[in-house]
Amino acid sequence: DAGVIQSPRHEVTEMGQEVTLRCKPISGHNSLFWYRQTMMRGLELLIYFNNNVPIDDSGMPEDRFSAKMPNASFSTLKIQPSEPRDSAVYFCASQGEVGGTEAFFGQGTRLTVV
Amino acid sequence: SQKIEQNSEALNIQEGKTATLTCNYTNYSPAYLQWYRQDPGRGPVFLLLIRENEKEKRKERLKVTFDTTLKQSLFHITASQPADSATYLCALPTSGTYKYIFGTGTRLKVLA
Numbered sequence: 001d002a003g004v005i006q007s008p009r010h011e012v013t014e015m016g017q018e019v020t021l022r023c024k025p026i027s028g029h030n031s032l033f034w035y036r037q038t039m040m041r042g043l044e045l046l047i048y049f050n051n052n053v054p055i056d057d058s059g060m061p062e063d064r065f066s067a068k069m070p071n072a073s074f075s076t077l078k079i080q081p082s083e084p085r086d087s088a089v090y091f092c093a094s095q096g097e098v099g100g101t102e103a104f105f106g107q108g109t110r111l112t113v114v
Numbered sequence: 115s116q117k118i119e120q121n122s123e124a125l126n127i128q129e130g131k132t133a134t135l136t137c138n139y140t141n142y143s144p145a146y147l148q149w150y151r152q153d154p155g156r157g158p159v160f161l162l163l164i165r166e167n168e169k170e171k172r173k174e175r176l177k178v179t180f181d182t183t184l185k186q187s188l189f190h191i192t193a194s195q196p197a198d199s200a201t202y203l204c205a206l207p208t209s210g211t212y213k214y215i216f217g218t219g220t221r222l223k224v225l226a
């Protein structure tokens with residue numbers, strides 16, 4: 001397996017534009033997480049899916065953020081409209097079993113909003 | 115609120131020495147704790163998991179301890195090598211949930 005695949009690796013966009021980040025989890029994993037990493041706040045959990053269902057989105061900072069998982073092999077994180085303070089590295093991670101096993105992270109998407 | 119603390123300052127050590135990183139947590143009692151390694155431009159990679167009933171766990175040159183009384187985990191790399199240079203993060207599940215809280219990480223630099 002190629003691991004968790006995220007695209008794009010880098011995204012530069014203008015304030016106000018819509019941004020869509022994509023993630024393909026490891027086949028067979030039933031849990032998917034979206035994290036955001038900044039120097040100031042470290043890694044923050046944004047949303048968690050289990051069996052394609054959003055279980056907890058309490059970490060999503062605002063209504064501008066939304067996430068979907070239409071099937072077991074694909075998830076998106078959308079920011080609309082984007083703002084400069086959204087600039088960060090966004091990671092997707094998948095896990096085979098919640099509660100004690102390791103999380104596999106993708107390479108991340110570095111988002112810059114100018 | 116639940117909180118994790120790792121040394122924010124970078125740790126520089128000489129090759130061959132043992133590196134020791136600290137993870138302290140407050141206001142909860144996790145059932146287990148994980149350590150991850152993160153290289154620049156890459157996602158975190160899982161290294162070790164230690165459960166609350168385990169005092170120590172080893173994997174090759176890595177050793178993790180978990181003191182639930184002190185609310186602290188220590189992460190040791192013995193015979194350190196320049197290739198061990200990276201940021202190391204500890205992660206704990208929040209009480210009764212699947213959510214992991216990550217520390218901000220400690221950057222380790224092993225000098226040749």
